[in-house]
Each structure stands twice: as C-alpha cells, then as structure tokens.
Amino acid sequence: MSLAGFEVEVQKSGDTGLETEEMTLNMGPQHPSTHGVLRFVVKADGEVMREAVPDVGYLHRSIEKISEKVGYHGFMPYTDRVDYVAAMFCNQGWGMVCEKLAGIEVPKRGEYCRVIASEFNRISSHLLSVGTMVLDIGATTPFFHAFREREKINDLLEELCGARLTYNYMRIGGVAWDLPPGFVERSLAFLDAFEPLIEEYNDLITYNTIYLGRVADVAAISREDAINYNLVGPNLRASGVKYDVRRDEPYSIYPELEFDVPVGSGEEGTVGDCFDRYIVRIREIQESCKILRQCFKQIPDGPVIAKVPRKFKPPAGDAYIRVESARGDMGWYAVSDGSEFPYRCKVRTGSFAAMAIIDKISRGLMIADLVAVIASLDIVAPEVDR
Amino acid sequence: MQEFLDSLINQGYFAGVPRDVVYAGGMIVFGAIVVLVFVLNVAGVSTWVERRVWARIQSRVGPNRVGPQGILQWLADGIKLIMKEDVVPTAADRPLFLLAPYIVMMGFVGTFVVLPFGSRLVIADMNVGILYVTAVTALVVVGILMAGWASNNKWSLIGGIRSAAQIVSYEIPNGLSIFPIVLLTGTLSMQGIIKAQGWAPWNWFIFANPFTFAAFFIFFTSALAEGNRTPFDLPEAESELVAGFVTEYSGVRYLMFFMAEWGNLYVIGAVVTTLFLGGWQIPHVTDSVVLSAILEFVTFFVKSYFWVLVAMWVRATLPRTRVDQLMAVCWKYLVPIAFVNLLGTAAWMIVWPQGNRPVRFIMLLIALGTVGYFFRRVAYHTRRAGVRAHGELYLSPLS
C-alpha cells in the first residue's frame, strides 16, 4: 500500500448517526521506544490498531556500497557498524566470506578467540535486548541492571581489542590480537559472578504477574508464519522451530562445543508469543556462558591469524556464508572480480525480515502492545537499513 | 486553627470585623503559608529523593552535585523550567491549554486545607473532611482531560482519555475502602478519625479487623492509580506516548503538572496515615503544647513520607499495566473485594461492637512476621549476588 495519502474512513454507526474515524498516528522516527530510527504509520480505532505499516530507510548509510571503495581489509571496521550492538558477528561474517573466497584456513586458536569474542558479544547483545524490552514495558530498574553487566563485558572486550562497541577485532584469516595475560581468569571470574545475576533478573521481572500480563499471549507467531516470513534467530526459535546455524550448518569450532538450543514452548501462554521470544534470549545467555567456559578450557596454543597478503586479491567468484548472530542467521555475500576491491557485498540481516511481520501480527493489538512486539522481535535500526 | 483565631478575636485583635471575614482571612493566610513553605518544598524535595532512591535501586548514584548531596537539584530544575520559552502550539485550544495546569494544581493544593498535621495544626477541620479530599482530587481528571484535548496532538489525546478512564474508575475502590473506616468511627472528619485511634500500633485501624487490613491495600493501590503512578502510569507512559498528556507543555506549565504529581503523592501518604495508621497520635510524654505539637507534626510527617518512599520503591520495581488490564484489575478485583470489606466490617461491628483485642494482636504479629520474612528474602538475594561480608554493604545514602 502506498504511504502517501491516507484516506480517513468515516463510518456512520447504526441509528445514532455517530461518526467515527480511524485515527492515523505516526510513531515517528523520533520516539523513545522504537529501537533506533524506525517509523510506523499506525491506523488505530481508539486503542486498538487496525494496521501498522513500517517505514524504513532512516538509517541507511550505503555500507554495502562503501565496501566497493575501501577494499577487503579496509571494510572490516565498517562491518562493525552494520549492527553495532552485536559487532563481533558482523566482523566474523566478513572474515569468513573473504576466507571462503580465497580459500584461507583460520588456525585453531584463532577460531577459539573468534568464538570467545562472539559469545561475549551475544551475551551483551541479549542483555541489551531484554533490558530495553522491559524498559519499554515500563520497568526501569532491570534495564540498568542489564546494562551494568553489559559494562562489565565491555570492560573485558576493551582489554581484548581496545574498543567497547565497534570492536574491529577480527581480520581476514583470524583475529588481530591474542588473548591478553590474565584475560581467562578475569573472564571466568566474571562468569562466576554473572550467572546468579541472571537468576536475580528472573526473580525481579521475568515471572512478574504484571509483566506476564503484558507479554504472554501477545502477538503469537505460528511456526508456519515464522518460516514463511523468513524470521531467524531467537524469533524463529521462540515459535517452536529448532533451527540454529551453529547446530544445523556448523562453522568454526561449534561442532566441538556442547550446548543446548533453547526453543519456545509456550510456558506462560501460546507458543511464539512475546514472552517466548524473551525467555529464549534469557536461556541463550545461559547457554553462551556454558560455551564460554568450554572454550576457555579447550583453547589450544598456536597462532591466531593466518598469513594473508597485504594486497588481498581473491580469485574471481562469489561466496555466501551464514553466521548465527545475536539477532539470528546473518548472511554475508561477496562477489569478487579478481581485484583488490570487492565487486559487490551484500548483508542479509534478521531484523529486516522481522519488520515485515509486524504488520501482520499487530492487527487487533493495542498500541501499548505494538511497543512490546517491536521490542520482543529485537529489531535494531542499523541492521534494518545498513 | 479555629480555636486559635477565636482566642485572637476574644483578645480583641480584630475588633469591628465580622467573624466570618476573620476566619476566611485566616484560612487564606495559613493556606498560603502551608502551600508555599511546606507543600511546594516537599514536592520539590520529593523529586530529588525519588531520583536518589531510584538511582540506588538501579546500582547508580543519583544527582549529587548541585548543593550538598545534590539537594538543590530540584531548585535548579525548577528555575530552568521557569526560564524556558513558553510554547503554546498554534493549533491548540488556547484557553483550555492555558487553564489545564492550574486546575490540576488546584486539585491537589485544595486537599491541604483538611490534612491534620497535629492535634491543633489543621487549617479547617471540616466535618466532611475525607469526602472533601476525595472530591477535590477528582478535579485532576478535568485538568488532565483538558490538557489532553487542548494540545491538539493525538498522542496527548490518547493519554488524556486513558487517564480520565483510569482516575474515574479508581475513585470507586478508593471511596469504598474509606467506608469501613467511616463505619468504625462514625464521622467523616479527619481529626475525628485520628482521635478514634491510639498511638500504639495495635490501636491503629489497619489492625482493627482483617477487613480493614485488606481495605488498606485496596486503598493504597487505588490511590496510586489516582495519582498516575506506576504500575498505573499509562497517561504519561514515557516509552509509548512520548510524554502522554503533557507532551506539548513546556516551562512553567510543565512544572505545574510535575509539582501536582509529586504533591499528590504526599497527599496519598498523608491520607493513608490518617485513615489507617493513627495519624499524629503520640504517647503522652510532655505537657508543653509547643513540644507536643512539634512531636505530632514529626510523627505525621514521618509516617506519611514513609508511604511516599514506598510508592517510589514500587515505581522502580513494577512494569506498567495495559489500559484494559488496568480496568480489569479495578472492576473485577478491587471493587468486589472492597465491597466485601465494607460488608465484613459492618458484620464485625455487629458481632464485636468494641473491637476484638486478640485479633488485633494476631494481625500485628502477622504483619511483623511478613516484614521479617521480607528481610530474610532481601538477605538471600544480597548473598546470592556475591555480597558476602557485612562490610561490603553500602547502607549510607550519602555519596
């Protein structure tokens, strides 16, 4: 449907001749609870929504086009900005696609460093996601508690690679820095202190009756809908589909690690409602802690980066890889024409598909629920628009 | 206060002036003193207290730079708001837009006339005291609706309508929870209600019978809903409606709405203390009038401010309900239970006209037991979070 020119429907109701109108609201690009600059044009009948049409593109920065100018090595810091909340996965995606183009193999220790950094980033991204979700529902304190833990993870990653948000940690062929001395002890100390805090978080908000009233049974996405609309990651798993790229199309060292894939089971309502999407993220945080402990135990010695020439010229061709990012299956596609600069680079992100399903599931919900739905789908604007 | 003015008249101060004029003039003067010296300052300091309490609950430090421990922060915020440009949207309904904040302020300032701060410290001890409080706080609905409509902004309109529905609905459990107390005392006057209680906890109305105990919780919940506080703060739901019905307000008008909310919180605490917790009653420790007045004032203030702190604590803990859930809570849960309380109290008074002392003590012990269990859970959570030694706790509110 076109976004320009909304017709206001005037309905005469019954014999009183009362005229009612549908209200067209603009949940504009500047709004405290759309995560980033997203716009929804909402047609509402009082509090109940009839339609919520998303409008994207406010954060488009032509990152994919920039790759054609800066070359393979130089593009790595830009991949951080594709999804700055979970930047390590984007780094890993670009590294993996270049390695696939050129047939480079990453040394074992390099893969372990990549997984350690990625799982830390998965925890911090999920903390941000659940924190902002409860903040949008109205509880202000769990947000700060989640961010306090996120700051501790940021401190660890700052020791590792020098930055707190746009890490630029990985390079084509491995990672840029090895684990600094003392990192393993500090990380294990952090994990020991962190796991009880997730339990505390659950005590505070997850099973709170008022919170359950807001998220349970709201916007349930069925299995078929989730697959048809191309949802990925925790959104897909919450609807009951047990699909995780780390399990089903394994890459890196994930075949050597033991972890569970949490799936939504409708424990407080229907399968695939907002609560399932929320609880799947909380459980994934706990699984990532398990993965990290295994990595720290199993990490071998050796180099962390393979030998890659300064002027990286992969043979002509294309490659597509998938990474299980915090927001789901992130696909990276690169086309090379034999020169130093990629011919085309394309990113497929989970949030973009999630924007499409919002219109379908928000019919009949109230405006307050729209906020819960957007937050539970974990949509971040930079991923949607790139 | 009436006796004070009578004594002044008898001493011949206001010769030639009719009595009613003296009373009216006295009320205006005392009202102004109370409002300017007490109400606005308490409302302002409450903003600072809330920000500090919230911050400690959220593992951070609140405002602590402006003045010692940041206590002048509210003054700085107020002065900033006063100095802002007065923006009135061109398409807004100008008379209603300008009038709305004042009606909301009236709604809460008017209640201070009957609040009993001490046995002699009340501006006008009306014999319909508590009914007057309920009626005047309902003016807030009118003000909020005017603000929501006059802003010419769909989001404000939604906020205003939500608030009207909410406040009007929650008036009912509010009123119904007051009735058991009125039944027990037989008077609507605030001083009368307090004088019917004693200074000792087991003489308070909250422990008089199990029905008033339940009525206390119902009253506190519906008073929170009346004051637009979380978990019922949909009209100003920050994350949904930007700022709800106050979106278009800036500067002094915004300050008025703000002050009204914080002042209302204190009124809630004061009314709860009057009805259920014995008001200003203190044991007879001194014969001096001045000293006992001061002690009574301090007791009343401490008791009512405690409930303000509890309201802030609840706001930090709970998420927001949705509008239809809020209505469901009111009509399906609070109103029936409030009716049951009313009938139960009436039945109790028939069976035990003089009250039942053993039941009071049992209920006091149950309450103390719950508080003790609460602190056990607090200790459990603190220990689980890794704070082992007593020295690692940070009990000081200073920073």
Add this chain to the structure above:
Amino acid sequence: MKHRGYLGNIVDTAKTVFEGMAVTFSHLIRKPFTIQYPDRTALRVQDTLPFRYRGILEVDLEICTGCLACERACPIDCIVIDVVKDKQTREMLMTRFDIDMAKCMYCGLCSEPCPTGAIHHTPEFEGSDYSLESLIRRFIKEPVVTYKPKKGGEDDPEILPLLDRGMRYVEEFASPEGKKPEAEEEAA
C-alpha cells in the same frame, strides 16, 4: 496467560510483587556501580585503561620510516603524508604528516602495519574542541628526516625508549607465526 483462577491471580501477583520488591531493596543496600568521573576517581581514567585501548592517535616522528603503510591501510584516507627526496643530501624528507581526527574512526588498521610503532593509539579520549579545523593534527612543522633502522640495534639514548615502546605496541598485534607477548609480564 495461564489462568490460575481468581484467587490464584491475586496470590501470584502478591508473591511476585513481594519478590520483586525484595530484589530492589537488596539493591538499595549495595554499593553503586557508578564511577564518578572526572573528579571523584582515584586515578585519572586515562591511566586505568588497558594497554590496547584505541584512543587518539599519536605519531613519534623520530622513529617514523616514511613507508606510507599507515596511509595505505587507512580506509577513510584521513592520514596524509608527503615524502620527498632531498636533492642535496639524498635523504628522504617528510614534509607533511596530517591526521584528520574528525574523520578517524579509531579502527586501529593504521597502527598494525607500522614497522616501528611510530603511529600508535594513546589512552587519551578527551579530544573535543570548538572548531573542526583544530581537529586535524599536523605533526610536522619543519621537514623531518625519515628514520632508518640501524643494523645491530639502536644506540641513540633519545630514540631507544621510543623504539622500545613502539615495538612493544607492535608486538601486541597477532602475527602468523604465533608470537605471543610474554605471559609473565603485566601487559596492562
């Protein structure tokens, strides 16, 4: 929502609210996590940052070899270096070394290929200023001779500490041979 019945709902609400309030009260008596920067910290924050922190760039011109590796590596082209060959002395002279900090995204790609560690990140992060032009750091005022690493190690006492620090910075970066920084030393 799972229907727990009328009384069940009331009991559930009371229980979860009670538990939630116990958690918040326990936070009230714990130490806040805030660091009151900048005036109530024990040390300057810049001194507490880890060694690898990517702050504002700094160039030690005494050990810069003029190889232009950093200029080539920068994806944003914010480093501009002019190297000319002096006709009389047959030396390479650098006449311009500008880094535009307004464009720099602190990615660290320039400090990685530097052979001596001349260009490196400092822990400095407070760089705000009033005009955009003042953010262009011009390191060269008069033409500087490029540095030639001496065989057998450096012996100049003024250049040696700079070179040590620079090489230590460079060795933090991973290399394909797997050389790790010494595990016994404190690398903070």
